[in-house]
Amino acid sequence: MFPIQIRYTDAVREIVEMTVKATQNLSQLQESQVEYGTAPKEAVYQEDNIVLYHYAPLVEKPFKIPLLIIYALVNRPYMVDLQENRSLVRSLLKLGIDIYLIDWGYPQRNDRWLTIEDHVNEYISNCVEAVCQRHDLEQINLLGICQGGTLTLCYAALYPEKVKNLITMVAPVDFHVPDGLLNVWSGYSYGPESMNIDAMVDAQGNIPGDFMNFGFLMLKPFQLNVEKYLGLTDILDDEAKLINFLRMEKWIFDSPDQAGETFREFLKDFYQENKLIKDEIYIGEKQVQLENITMPVLNVYAEQDHLVPPACSIPLEKYVGTEDYSVLSFPVGHIGMYVSSKVQKSLPPAIAEWLKARG
């Protein structure tokens, strides 16, 4: 028997009904309903494009050492506060952690010349200093996420005296792993022949956010471009789920351009030449040596991460100089780390407990 048993009329009816339903339901929504990053916060420091935010505490007496969250440059940081019931920030606030976050903003053409040194030695460094001054402290806690985690490792290696405790989340350290398609395409095996970074930056200046999006979507071409929208039909009658879906869509496609020289350095030095674990990264004139990371480290990774495979994050233990190293993993993907309800139940308490034990 031929396995496809679909009548033409049923097929057309199925598609038309789905489309009509989608249009009717989507047309009822307004942009204002797709809120994100709603935890109250105030800007406490600004420099060029970047803004340092302080979130309003949810407890009377927050934990004495604040936590500064440093997100990746490739996406917007409100993923950590996407919606009220899926917010790492809110969960940590409720557990008494005092939270700051660096918003990198949207690089413009005049930011094309910004380097990794600017991000580490200036922006991160100045934000840490601003937080220290506000709390009259010499050191604070840092949480670096994804590429932000890699930059945070560089900062902590250069200025260990400023970091009380360090948390890295889905952060790549060893970029030469065959597990990740992103690593393969960026030049893990074949170097510049697989991705001519110099030509990309020389031609475009800043790397457009749309270009980055296209690359990320191609890592799972059918799942992210077809199946995801098929799944939309299951939630069309549930306004709350539909808004959640639209919220994720907003974040996924709200990609900033990448400052040209930062992109050049990150892709060539970290992805293609894997210099970080070889102690060959220089920020300004200072050598980044991961063994200088002697403060307590908590490394969190996602077991099904296709963007930063576990093999990229797990090796951190081999390279840092701390004697207090902990690792935590969850059976989720890269984004699931922030939005999975199961992770949201266990990750924030784990972080809070770990920080407070090392207060």
Place this chain on the structure above:
Amino acid sequence: MTEKDWSAQTSEMVRSWSEAQRTMLAAWMDMLQGSSQKTPSFAEMAQEWQKLATQSLQAWSAATDPIIRTTAEQFIASQGLMLRFVDFTAKAWETTAPKIKSGEDWQAAIADTMEQLRQSWLGLPAQAEAITEDMDTLWELYLDQWRAFGQPWESVWNKAPGLLGRTAVGESAALFELSDSFQQAYQQTLGRLAGSPNLGIAREFISRLEQGFDAFMSLNLANIEYQAVMADIWDEAFKQFGEDLASLVEKDEKIESVRELILLWTRGAEQTFLKAFQTERYTLTQGKLLSATMHYRISQRRILEEFLESFDLPTRSEVDEAHRRIYELRKEVKALKKQVKRLETVN
């Protein structure tokens, strides 16, 4: 227009569009049930539907917020893909049904159909390859891009030495003729009055064009190579789909909805594509296309900057250089401010 007006307009549009969809379905079903008119093919229906959806979306755009509209566009695009896919399976059914009835091997029939469809969808590499055999055609193709822009200037620059020579011996009319030629060329291209060009620029410009042509050639060749690799991957994906269908038969399972059909296809295709994406062949071919695209873009910019410089207009390179100097100055100022603050603290 008030929010209520927009909302009312949107609701009316949605109602009309939904009604149009239902009418189309009803009309099509009437036709299937024995109307004297020619039954439209599934592909024709899919095209009509896609057109209707796109028109409605454009009418909707004024009142719709960006993220919702983008999501709707994505959804409609995926629906269009689904209709194309149903068309594909309808064709497969047309081919296999008689063979099943007559007891022939339906799997072989499916394989044939897939090959035909693959060739019709992916015929591009073969067509494109034919073009590259003729360098003259390629050069024409490339020049066509610049001809519309550059031709008026080419003729002016060719005339310029002669006209200036006549001016030098007192023939003032020649100068006016030169000026008129420039005006006309400018009006035809950038549309503004320009100053006198440098002599010899034509030679440099041709050199840039030649470099641009090299980049254009490389891009075309890289694109053809990439399309060929993609065609092989699609081929594997179609084969995988056939195997997945065969596996359903073995398990005595059926596909009874478009959604199940699409999922069967996408899951197999995803695995096939991801496996291929990891290979050296794909990675290097993609890298080559990316590099060629970027170099082409760089060469295009150099040619365009040649024109812009002629008319005292700032170029991308100049603006980038200005930004770089501002960036360096800003760094210096920041460093100096930090130093001053440190000294103030010490004192």
